[in-house]
Amino acid sequence: MAPGTQRQDLLDRLAEEQIPDRWQTVVWNDPVNLMSYVTHVFRAYFGFPPATAERLMLAVHHDGHAVVAEGARELMELHTQAMHDYGLWATVRRAPAP
Template sequence: MLFSSAQPFTKTAPEVATLTEVAPSWQLIVWNDEVNTFDWVIETLIEVCGHTYEQAEQCSLFIHYKGKYGVKEGMYEDLEPMCNAILDRGIAATLEELVT
């Protein structure tokens, strides 16, 4: 009887491609100024970013005391229209790439 060197009962796992590249994440930054009221910033964050009143109020306090605050994170394509809408309301905003 001849034996082959191959193991007939050995299972091998199939090769699976793993996605290792992650799309960069961005942050929508709102900047403090001496022009816009708390109420206007809160209303804007609720309408543009979909924040609850409590989230928007907290963000506005951070913006006021820290000078700026990242009010939303996500993909550039999702945040760009929000940034433009905030700018259209007279509030300073920018997009910054998050560095990990």
């Protein structure tokens, strides 16, 4: 193996080790919950200020979904379960590469 290839392989491995996987909690639009309730959930559970909760709720309403949290997979799974407990539709997905 050429020295340049070995170096690149090492850099690739180091990059993978240093950048942890990022995951997202995505809340989806549904035909059941009122917009005011979705805003309430975002404020109550995530502690978002009113303007942020409203912006995310409008994204859910108009775009069909909104990313409400990003981080470690385990935490995103907890957030997703909490959204289910509130009666919202939510999923976990891998965050796109930066």
